[in-house]
Each structure stands twice: as structure tokens, then as C-alpha cells.
Amino acid sequence: MGRSQETFGKKEVRTKKEKKRKEKEKKRLAKKESEKKTDPDDMIAYVDANGRITSAPPDPSNKEDIELEDIEVSVPKSDNTHKNDPIRTGIVSFFNESKGYGFIKDSITKQDVFVHINNTLDEIKEGNLVTFEIGSGQKGPAAMNVKKLKQ
Secondary structure: OOOOOOHHHHHHHHHHHHHHHHHHHHHHHHHHHHOOOOHHHHHHHEOOOOOOOEEOOOOOOHHOOHHHHHOOOOOOOOOOOOOOOOOOEEEEEEOOOOEEEEEEEOOOOOOOEEEHHHEEEEOOOOOEEEEEEEEEOOOOEEEEEEEEEOO
16 A cells, blocks of 8 residues: 555655765765775875975985084074173153153164153153163063163
8 A cells, every 4th residue: 555645746855865865875985985096105295305395206316414413403502792781771752741651762772662650760751861671561571760861
């Protein structure tokens, strides 16, 4: 008594599902076959002298000999011949007295350094020549122990 109640729509859905299942099975088998055929030699990559990835092995005649003593493994030692003076001089390029902060232009590096009124020892204004030390602020380097130079 099997499928006496089966309509055309039901048959169509069943055949589509069967077709899709067979296609999926074919793809799975094809993928399995292609994985078996992969040659390990095709997966090897080489790096040339310029750092580019190539499929060709490097030429042994272009090999460069490197002495073991020439290889540096650690960080090179720093050169302390021109160690900066911790006390610097600069000119106050901007200072907002109501908000209590400003910037000092360093006379050596010509960079602006942030200064807050809590880090000043004397009262400063724009254009004053000052001495200061560079310390760590909340958002980067900041001027500490700011003193106005006598003019």
C-alpha cells in the first residue's frame, strides 16, 4: 500500500531532496580524492635573499658565508656619550591660568612639554624663561619642578 496518498508536490519535494543528497555525496567523494592526490613537494615554499616567497629552491652558488662572531643576539649597548642633562631650559609657549595648565617649548629639542600648575615652584606666564625636569604625566611626558629663571 505504499504511496497511494502521495501527490505530485510531495513527489517533487522527495526527488529534489534525493538529488541534493546525491550531489552532496559526489562533492564529498571528490574532495576526498583531491586530498589524496596532494603532493607534499607542491606545498614547499622557499624564501629568496630579498625575503620574497618563491616556489624555486635557492641557488647554492649564491650562498653567503656568515661568521658566527658577526651575529648579535642581544640588544646593542646604548651609547651614553651624549647623556642629556636632567634639568632643561625652555620658554613657556602657552599657559592658561584659569585652567592651570600650559606648554613649555624645550630649547634643545624644540618640542612642547605639558606643564600643570601643581608642578610649578614659581608663578609662570607665557614667554617666561624656565628650567624644568621631564617626568611622566598621565598621558605622556610632563614638566616637573618648573622654576622661573631670573631675568
